[in-house]
Amino acid sequence: MSYITKSPWVIHYDGSSCNGCDIEVLACLTPLYDLERFGIVNTGNPKHADVFLITGGINEQSRAVVKNTYDQMPDPKVVVAVGICAATGGVFRECYNIMGGVNEVIPVDVYVPGCAARPESIIDGVVRALGILEEKRAKMAENGGDKK
Amino acid sequence: MITGIPFEILFAIGFVILAPFIGAFIVGIDRKVTARMQGRVGPPVLQPLYDIFKLFEKEKVVVTNEVNFYILSHLIFVVFTGALFFSGGDILLVIFALTLAHVFLILGAYAAVSPYSHVGAGRELLQLMAVEPMLIIAAAGFYMVTESFAVKDIVLSPGLPVMTIPLIFVGIVFVLTIKLRKSPFDLATSHHAHQELVKGLTTEFAGPTLGMVEIAHLYETVFLLGIVWLFFASASMPWIGVLAVIIVYFLEILVDNTTTRVRWQVMLRSAWLVALVAGAVNLGVLALM
Numbered sequence: 001m002s003y004i005t006k007s008p009w010v011i012h013y014d015g016s017s018c019n020g021c022d023i024e025v026l027a028c029l030t031p032l033y034d035l036e037r038f039g040i041v042n043t044g045n046p047k048h049a050d051v052f053l054i055t056g057g058i059n060e061q062s063r064a065v066v067k068n069t070y071d072q073m074p075d076p077k078v079v080v081a082v083g084i085c086a087a088t089g090g091v092f093r094e095c096y097n098i099m100g101g102v103n104e105v106i107p108v109d110v111y112v113p114g115c116a117a118r119p120e121s122i123i124d125g126v127v128r129a130l131g132i133l134e135e136k137r138a139k140m141a142e143n144g145g146d147k148k
Numbered sequence: 149m150i151t152g153i154p155f156e157i158l159f160a161i162g163f164v165i166l167a168p169f170i171g172a173f174i175v176g177i178d179r180k181v182t183a184r185m186q187g188r189v190g191p192p193v194l195q196p197l198y199d200i201f202k203l204f205e206k207e208k209v210v211v212t213n214e215v216n217f218y219i220l221s222h223l224i225f226v227v228f229t230g231a232l233f234f235s236g237g238d239i240l241l242v243i244f245a246l247t248l249a250h251v252f253l254i255l256g257a258y259a260a261v262s263p264y265s266h267v268g269a270g271r272e273l274l275q276l277m278a279v280e281p282m283l284i285i286a287a288a289g290f291y292m293v294t295e296s297f298a299v300k301d302i303v304l305s306p307g308l309p310v311m312t313i314p315l316i317f318v319g320i321v322f323v324l325t326i327k328l329r330k331s332p333f334d335l336a337t338s339h340h341a342h343q344e345l346v347k348g349l350t351t352e353f354a355g356p357t358l359g360m361v362e363i364a365h366l367y368e369t370v371f372l373l374g375i376v377w378l379f380f381a382s383a384s385m386p387w388i389g390v391l392a393v394i395i396v397y398f399l400e401i402l403v404d405n406t407t408t409r410v411r412w413q414v415m416l417r418s419a420w421l422v423a424l425v426a427g428a429v430n431l432g433v434l435a436l437m
Contacts, residue, residue, distance in 0.1 A: 002205065004205050037188075039195050044347075074206045074209040140207070
């Protein structure tokens with residue numbers, strides 16, 4: 001019996017997004033989409049979070065923050081890269097300060113495409129991430145609470 | 149047969165076993181009603197239980213080992229407080245046990261080395277300071293009505309205590325908002341949305357440690373609503389108290405959803421002012437009668 005898929009708490013971080021995807025992430029919490037129906041809560045605290053939502057590409061300044069936030073999250077955890085910039089760097093890819101997508105710094109489990117990603121696809125991405133989260137939990141339980 | 153076991157012990161055991169589930173149900177209804185007030189569908193009613201079970205599935209991450217000791221002590225003393233209350237024990241001892249439980253929570257937050265957790269712990273101390281006078285005045289009020297500090301005697305005494313100490317009841321409902329960590333007094337930690345404090349007091353608690361804090365909160369919610377019930381305690385008509393508890397809790401949800409958080413100065417001043425005016429006037433009138 002697993003409860004982690006019934007109560008995924010989300011932390012949202014803006015890597016170097018144009019704010020388009022961030023607005024769409026917040027739109028998921030509004031009455032129209034109401035993510036809390038699925039028990040999803042936006043925590044803002046990495047130590048309470050299970051799902052790491054990142055928007056925007058990674059630049060030299062946000063790199064350490066993303067790594068640090070990821071390391072602070074207790075296992076099992078999943079990373080969802082929201083929007084094309086978080087996937088590859090998008091239109092900012094060739095900029096001198098952009099390193100590329102989120103997977104340059106931390107392992108990404110789900111890529112949500114779009115510019116900006118629509119709330120429906122973000123919700124879809126998070127729900128797919130829950131399947132991966134459950135797999136990771138089962139693996140952790142097999143190894144007696146240790147990761148991998 | 150259970151005739152050999154005194155009722156006190158039965159009530160205490162009943163509280164220890166049932167309170168988390170009753171508390172989770174209350175908090176679940178709270179989240180549902182809150183969602184409806186905001187025009188949302190809201191999570192399932194059993195969501196608080198899912199959250200807690202999930203927290204125990206997570207990795208054990210702790211900043212320093214002392215944190216776990218303090219948080220476990222917090223949980224044990226909250227359970228002790230409630231069990232003592234529901235077994236009809238001394239209400240003064242109940243209040244002091246509750247204070248001790250919160251001191252352990254504050255120590256736990258101070259033991260986790262983090263500025264957010266420290267500021268949260270400082271604010272929790274202020275919340276404790278704000279609430280304490282009103283609780284002591286309520287205990288004194290119950291004593292003046294029923295001439296006993298024992299919860300059992302208060303319940304068995306004739307008449308509803310609230311008829312004699314209505315102002316103290318108002319004061320208790322006021323500080324209940326602070327105790328239940330609801331807006332406008334959710335200074336130390338906030339249930340919903342991330343705040344300027346991240347998560348205040350509970351920022352550094354993860355996984356099972358946070359789970360213990362959440363369970364303690366469920367026990368405490370049931371205990372606090374028990375105090376509200378005590379104002380309407382009547383051995384012959386217990387449903388009056390239950391009705392009062394439902395109305396009071398609905399008002400708490402309404403206040404939670406319609407107010408913004410205040411600064412700690414406002415909380416401390418208003419709580420002490422209410423305690424002084426409502427408490428002192430009510431006790432003064434009782435003393436003169």
